[in-house]
Amino acid sequence: MSLRDLFRPKWRNSSPEVRLSMIDILSDATVLIQIAKADSDTRVRNAAIQKLAHSPQIAIRKEAVVLTDNEDLLVVMAKTDVDPDVRVIAIGKVRDPIALSKILNDAEVKLDIRLVALKRIDDQCVIEEVAKNNDLDFSMREAAIEKLTKQDALFHLSKNDEDEDIRVAAVERLQDKKLLQDIVNSDYHLLVRAAASDMLSKNIQRFLAEAVDGPSTCIIPIWQFNYLYFALTARLKKKGLTNSKIVDLVDEKLLGVCPDCATPSGGQGLSLKATYDRFGGVMLTGNTGGMEHLMEGTCRNQDCHSKTIIIFWRPDEDLGAVKRLAEMGIHVKHK
Ligand SMILES: [Zn+2]
Numbered sequence: 001m002s003l004r005d006l007f008r009p010k011w012r013n014s015s016p017e018v019r020l021s022m023i024d025i026l027s028d029a030t031v032l033i034q035i036a037k038a039d040s041d042t043r044v045r046n047a048a049i050q051k052l053a054h055s056p057q058i059a060i061r062k063e064a065v066v067l068t069d070n071e072d073l074l075v076v077m078a079k080t081d082v083d084p085d086v087r088v089i090a091i092g093k094v095r096d097p098i099a100l101s102k103i104l105n106d107a108e109v110k111l112d113i114r115l116v117a118l119k120r121i122d123d124q125c126v127i128e129e130v131a132k133n134n135d136l137d138f139s140m141r142e143a144a145i146e147k148l149t150k151q152d153a154l155f156h157l158s159k160n161d162e163d164e165d166i167r168v169a170a171v172e173r174l175q176d177k178k179l180l181q182d183i184v185n186s187d188y189h190l191l192v193r194a195a196a197s198d199m200l201s202k203n204i205q206r207f208l209a210e211a212v213d214g215p216s217t218c219i220i221p222i223w224q225f226n227y228l229y230f231a232l233t234a235r236l237k238k239k240g241l242t243n244s245k246i247v248d249l250v251d252e253k254l255l256g257v258c259p260d261c262a263t264p265s266g267g268q269g270l271s272l273k274a275t276y277d278r279f280g281g282v283m284l285t286g287n288t289g290g291m292e293h294l295m296e297g298t299c300r301n302q303d304c305h306s307k308t309i310i311i312f313w314r315p316d317e318d319l320g321a322v323k324r325l326a327e328m329g330i331h332v333k334h335k
Pocket residue numbers: 258259260261262263299300301304305306
């Protein structure tokens with residue numbers, strides 16, 4: 001023991017053993033943080049971090065996660081901490097792919113943490129397993145498909161999955177033109193075919209990319225409309241919009257116009273068509289406004305045989321769209 005040890009607190013003693021023995025007794029978080037950051041002995045630093053990690057205060061546990069590189073501690077905190085922020089910071093620091101994979105597949109772990117684990121994994125085989133596992137939550141499978149690049153696995157999902165949203169999501173990741181063409185030619189499911197057809201032309205994909213943040217327009221075969229509709233609403237939902245907000249926006253801001261006879265179809269009617277085609281429901285009787293023609297893939301106007309529709313999204317915010325519509329006799333006020 002050096003003479004100076006007589007005049008300073010035990011946690012600053014020259015002997016690491018003495019300092020280590022003090023950690024249990026210390027309760028001052030500021031001092032513990034200082035030790036965790038600066039003590040020259042690894043064991044002392046780790047003991048201080050362990051103590052901080054068990055603090056009842058969230059801010060202090062966060063500090064412990066920030067300070068530690070101990071994978072075991074990070075895994076435990078990612079899995080079990082009661083605070084979501086602490087869990088997310090912890091999982092964000094786990095580097096071991098095997099540990100990440102275990103968390104990903106642990107049904108006891110909260111979904112948000114498993115999703116972060118998935119984002120940190122690069123092994124295509126692990127990602128493929130998640131994508132194919134239909135016992136898992138849709139958001140997990142969708143996030144896996146977004147990371148999946150294996151074309152054979154994506155094709156398999158596109159053709160065989162029970163969930164049509166999963167099949168569409170897989171098609172949207174397919175790059176192989178031959179495989180896409182195969183789906184367009186032979187798939188029994190309209191939404192899946194439409195997605196594949198669009199991937200070959202990239203028409204709706206461009207529309208969707210723009211539509212998330214602002215006005216957009218595209219011209220498509222009417223049979224592709226349902227795919228556009230569900231892809232658009234899914235993207236808006238992903239952006240954080242509530243279902244009721246999306247319904248309002250679509251009612252107000254989606255407009256279809258026939259390129260041949262300029263018959264307009266409002267958002268409400270168009271969404272009715274898409275949801276009826278997909279989910280069924282009470283069909284309109286009496287004056288349907290030609291909705292039954294639209295459902296068969298032709299213009300609402302019974303005297304017109306157009307199979308194409310121009311889709312406008314938020315046209316009131318785009319002067320070009322306002323002018324284009326005015327030329328067709330449809331007047332929208334520019335905002
Ligand atoms: Zn028409």
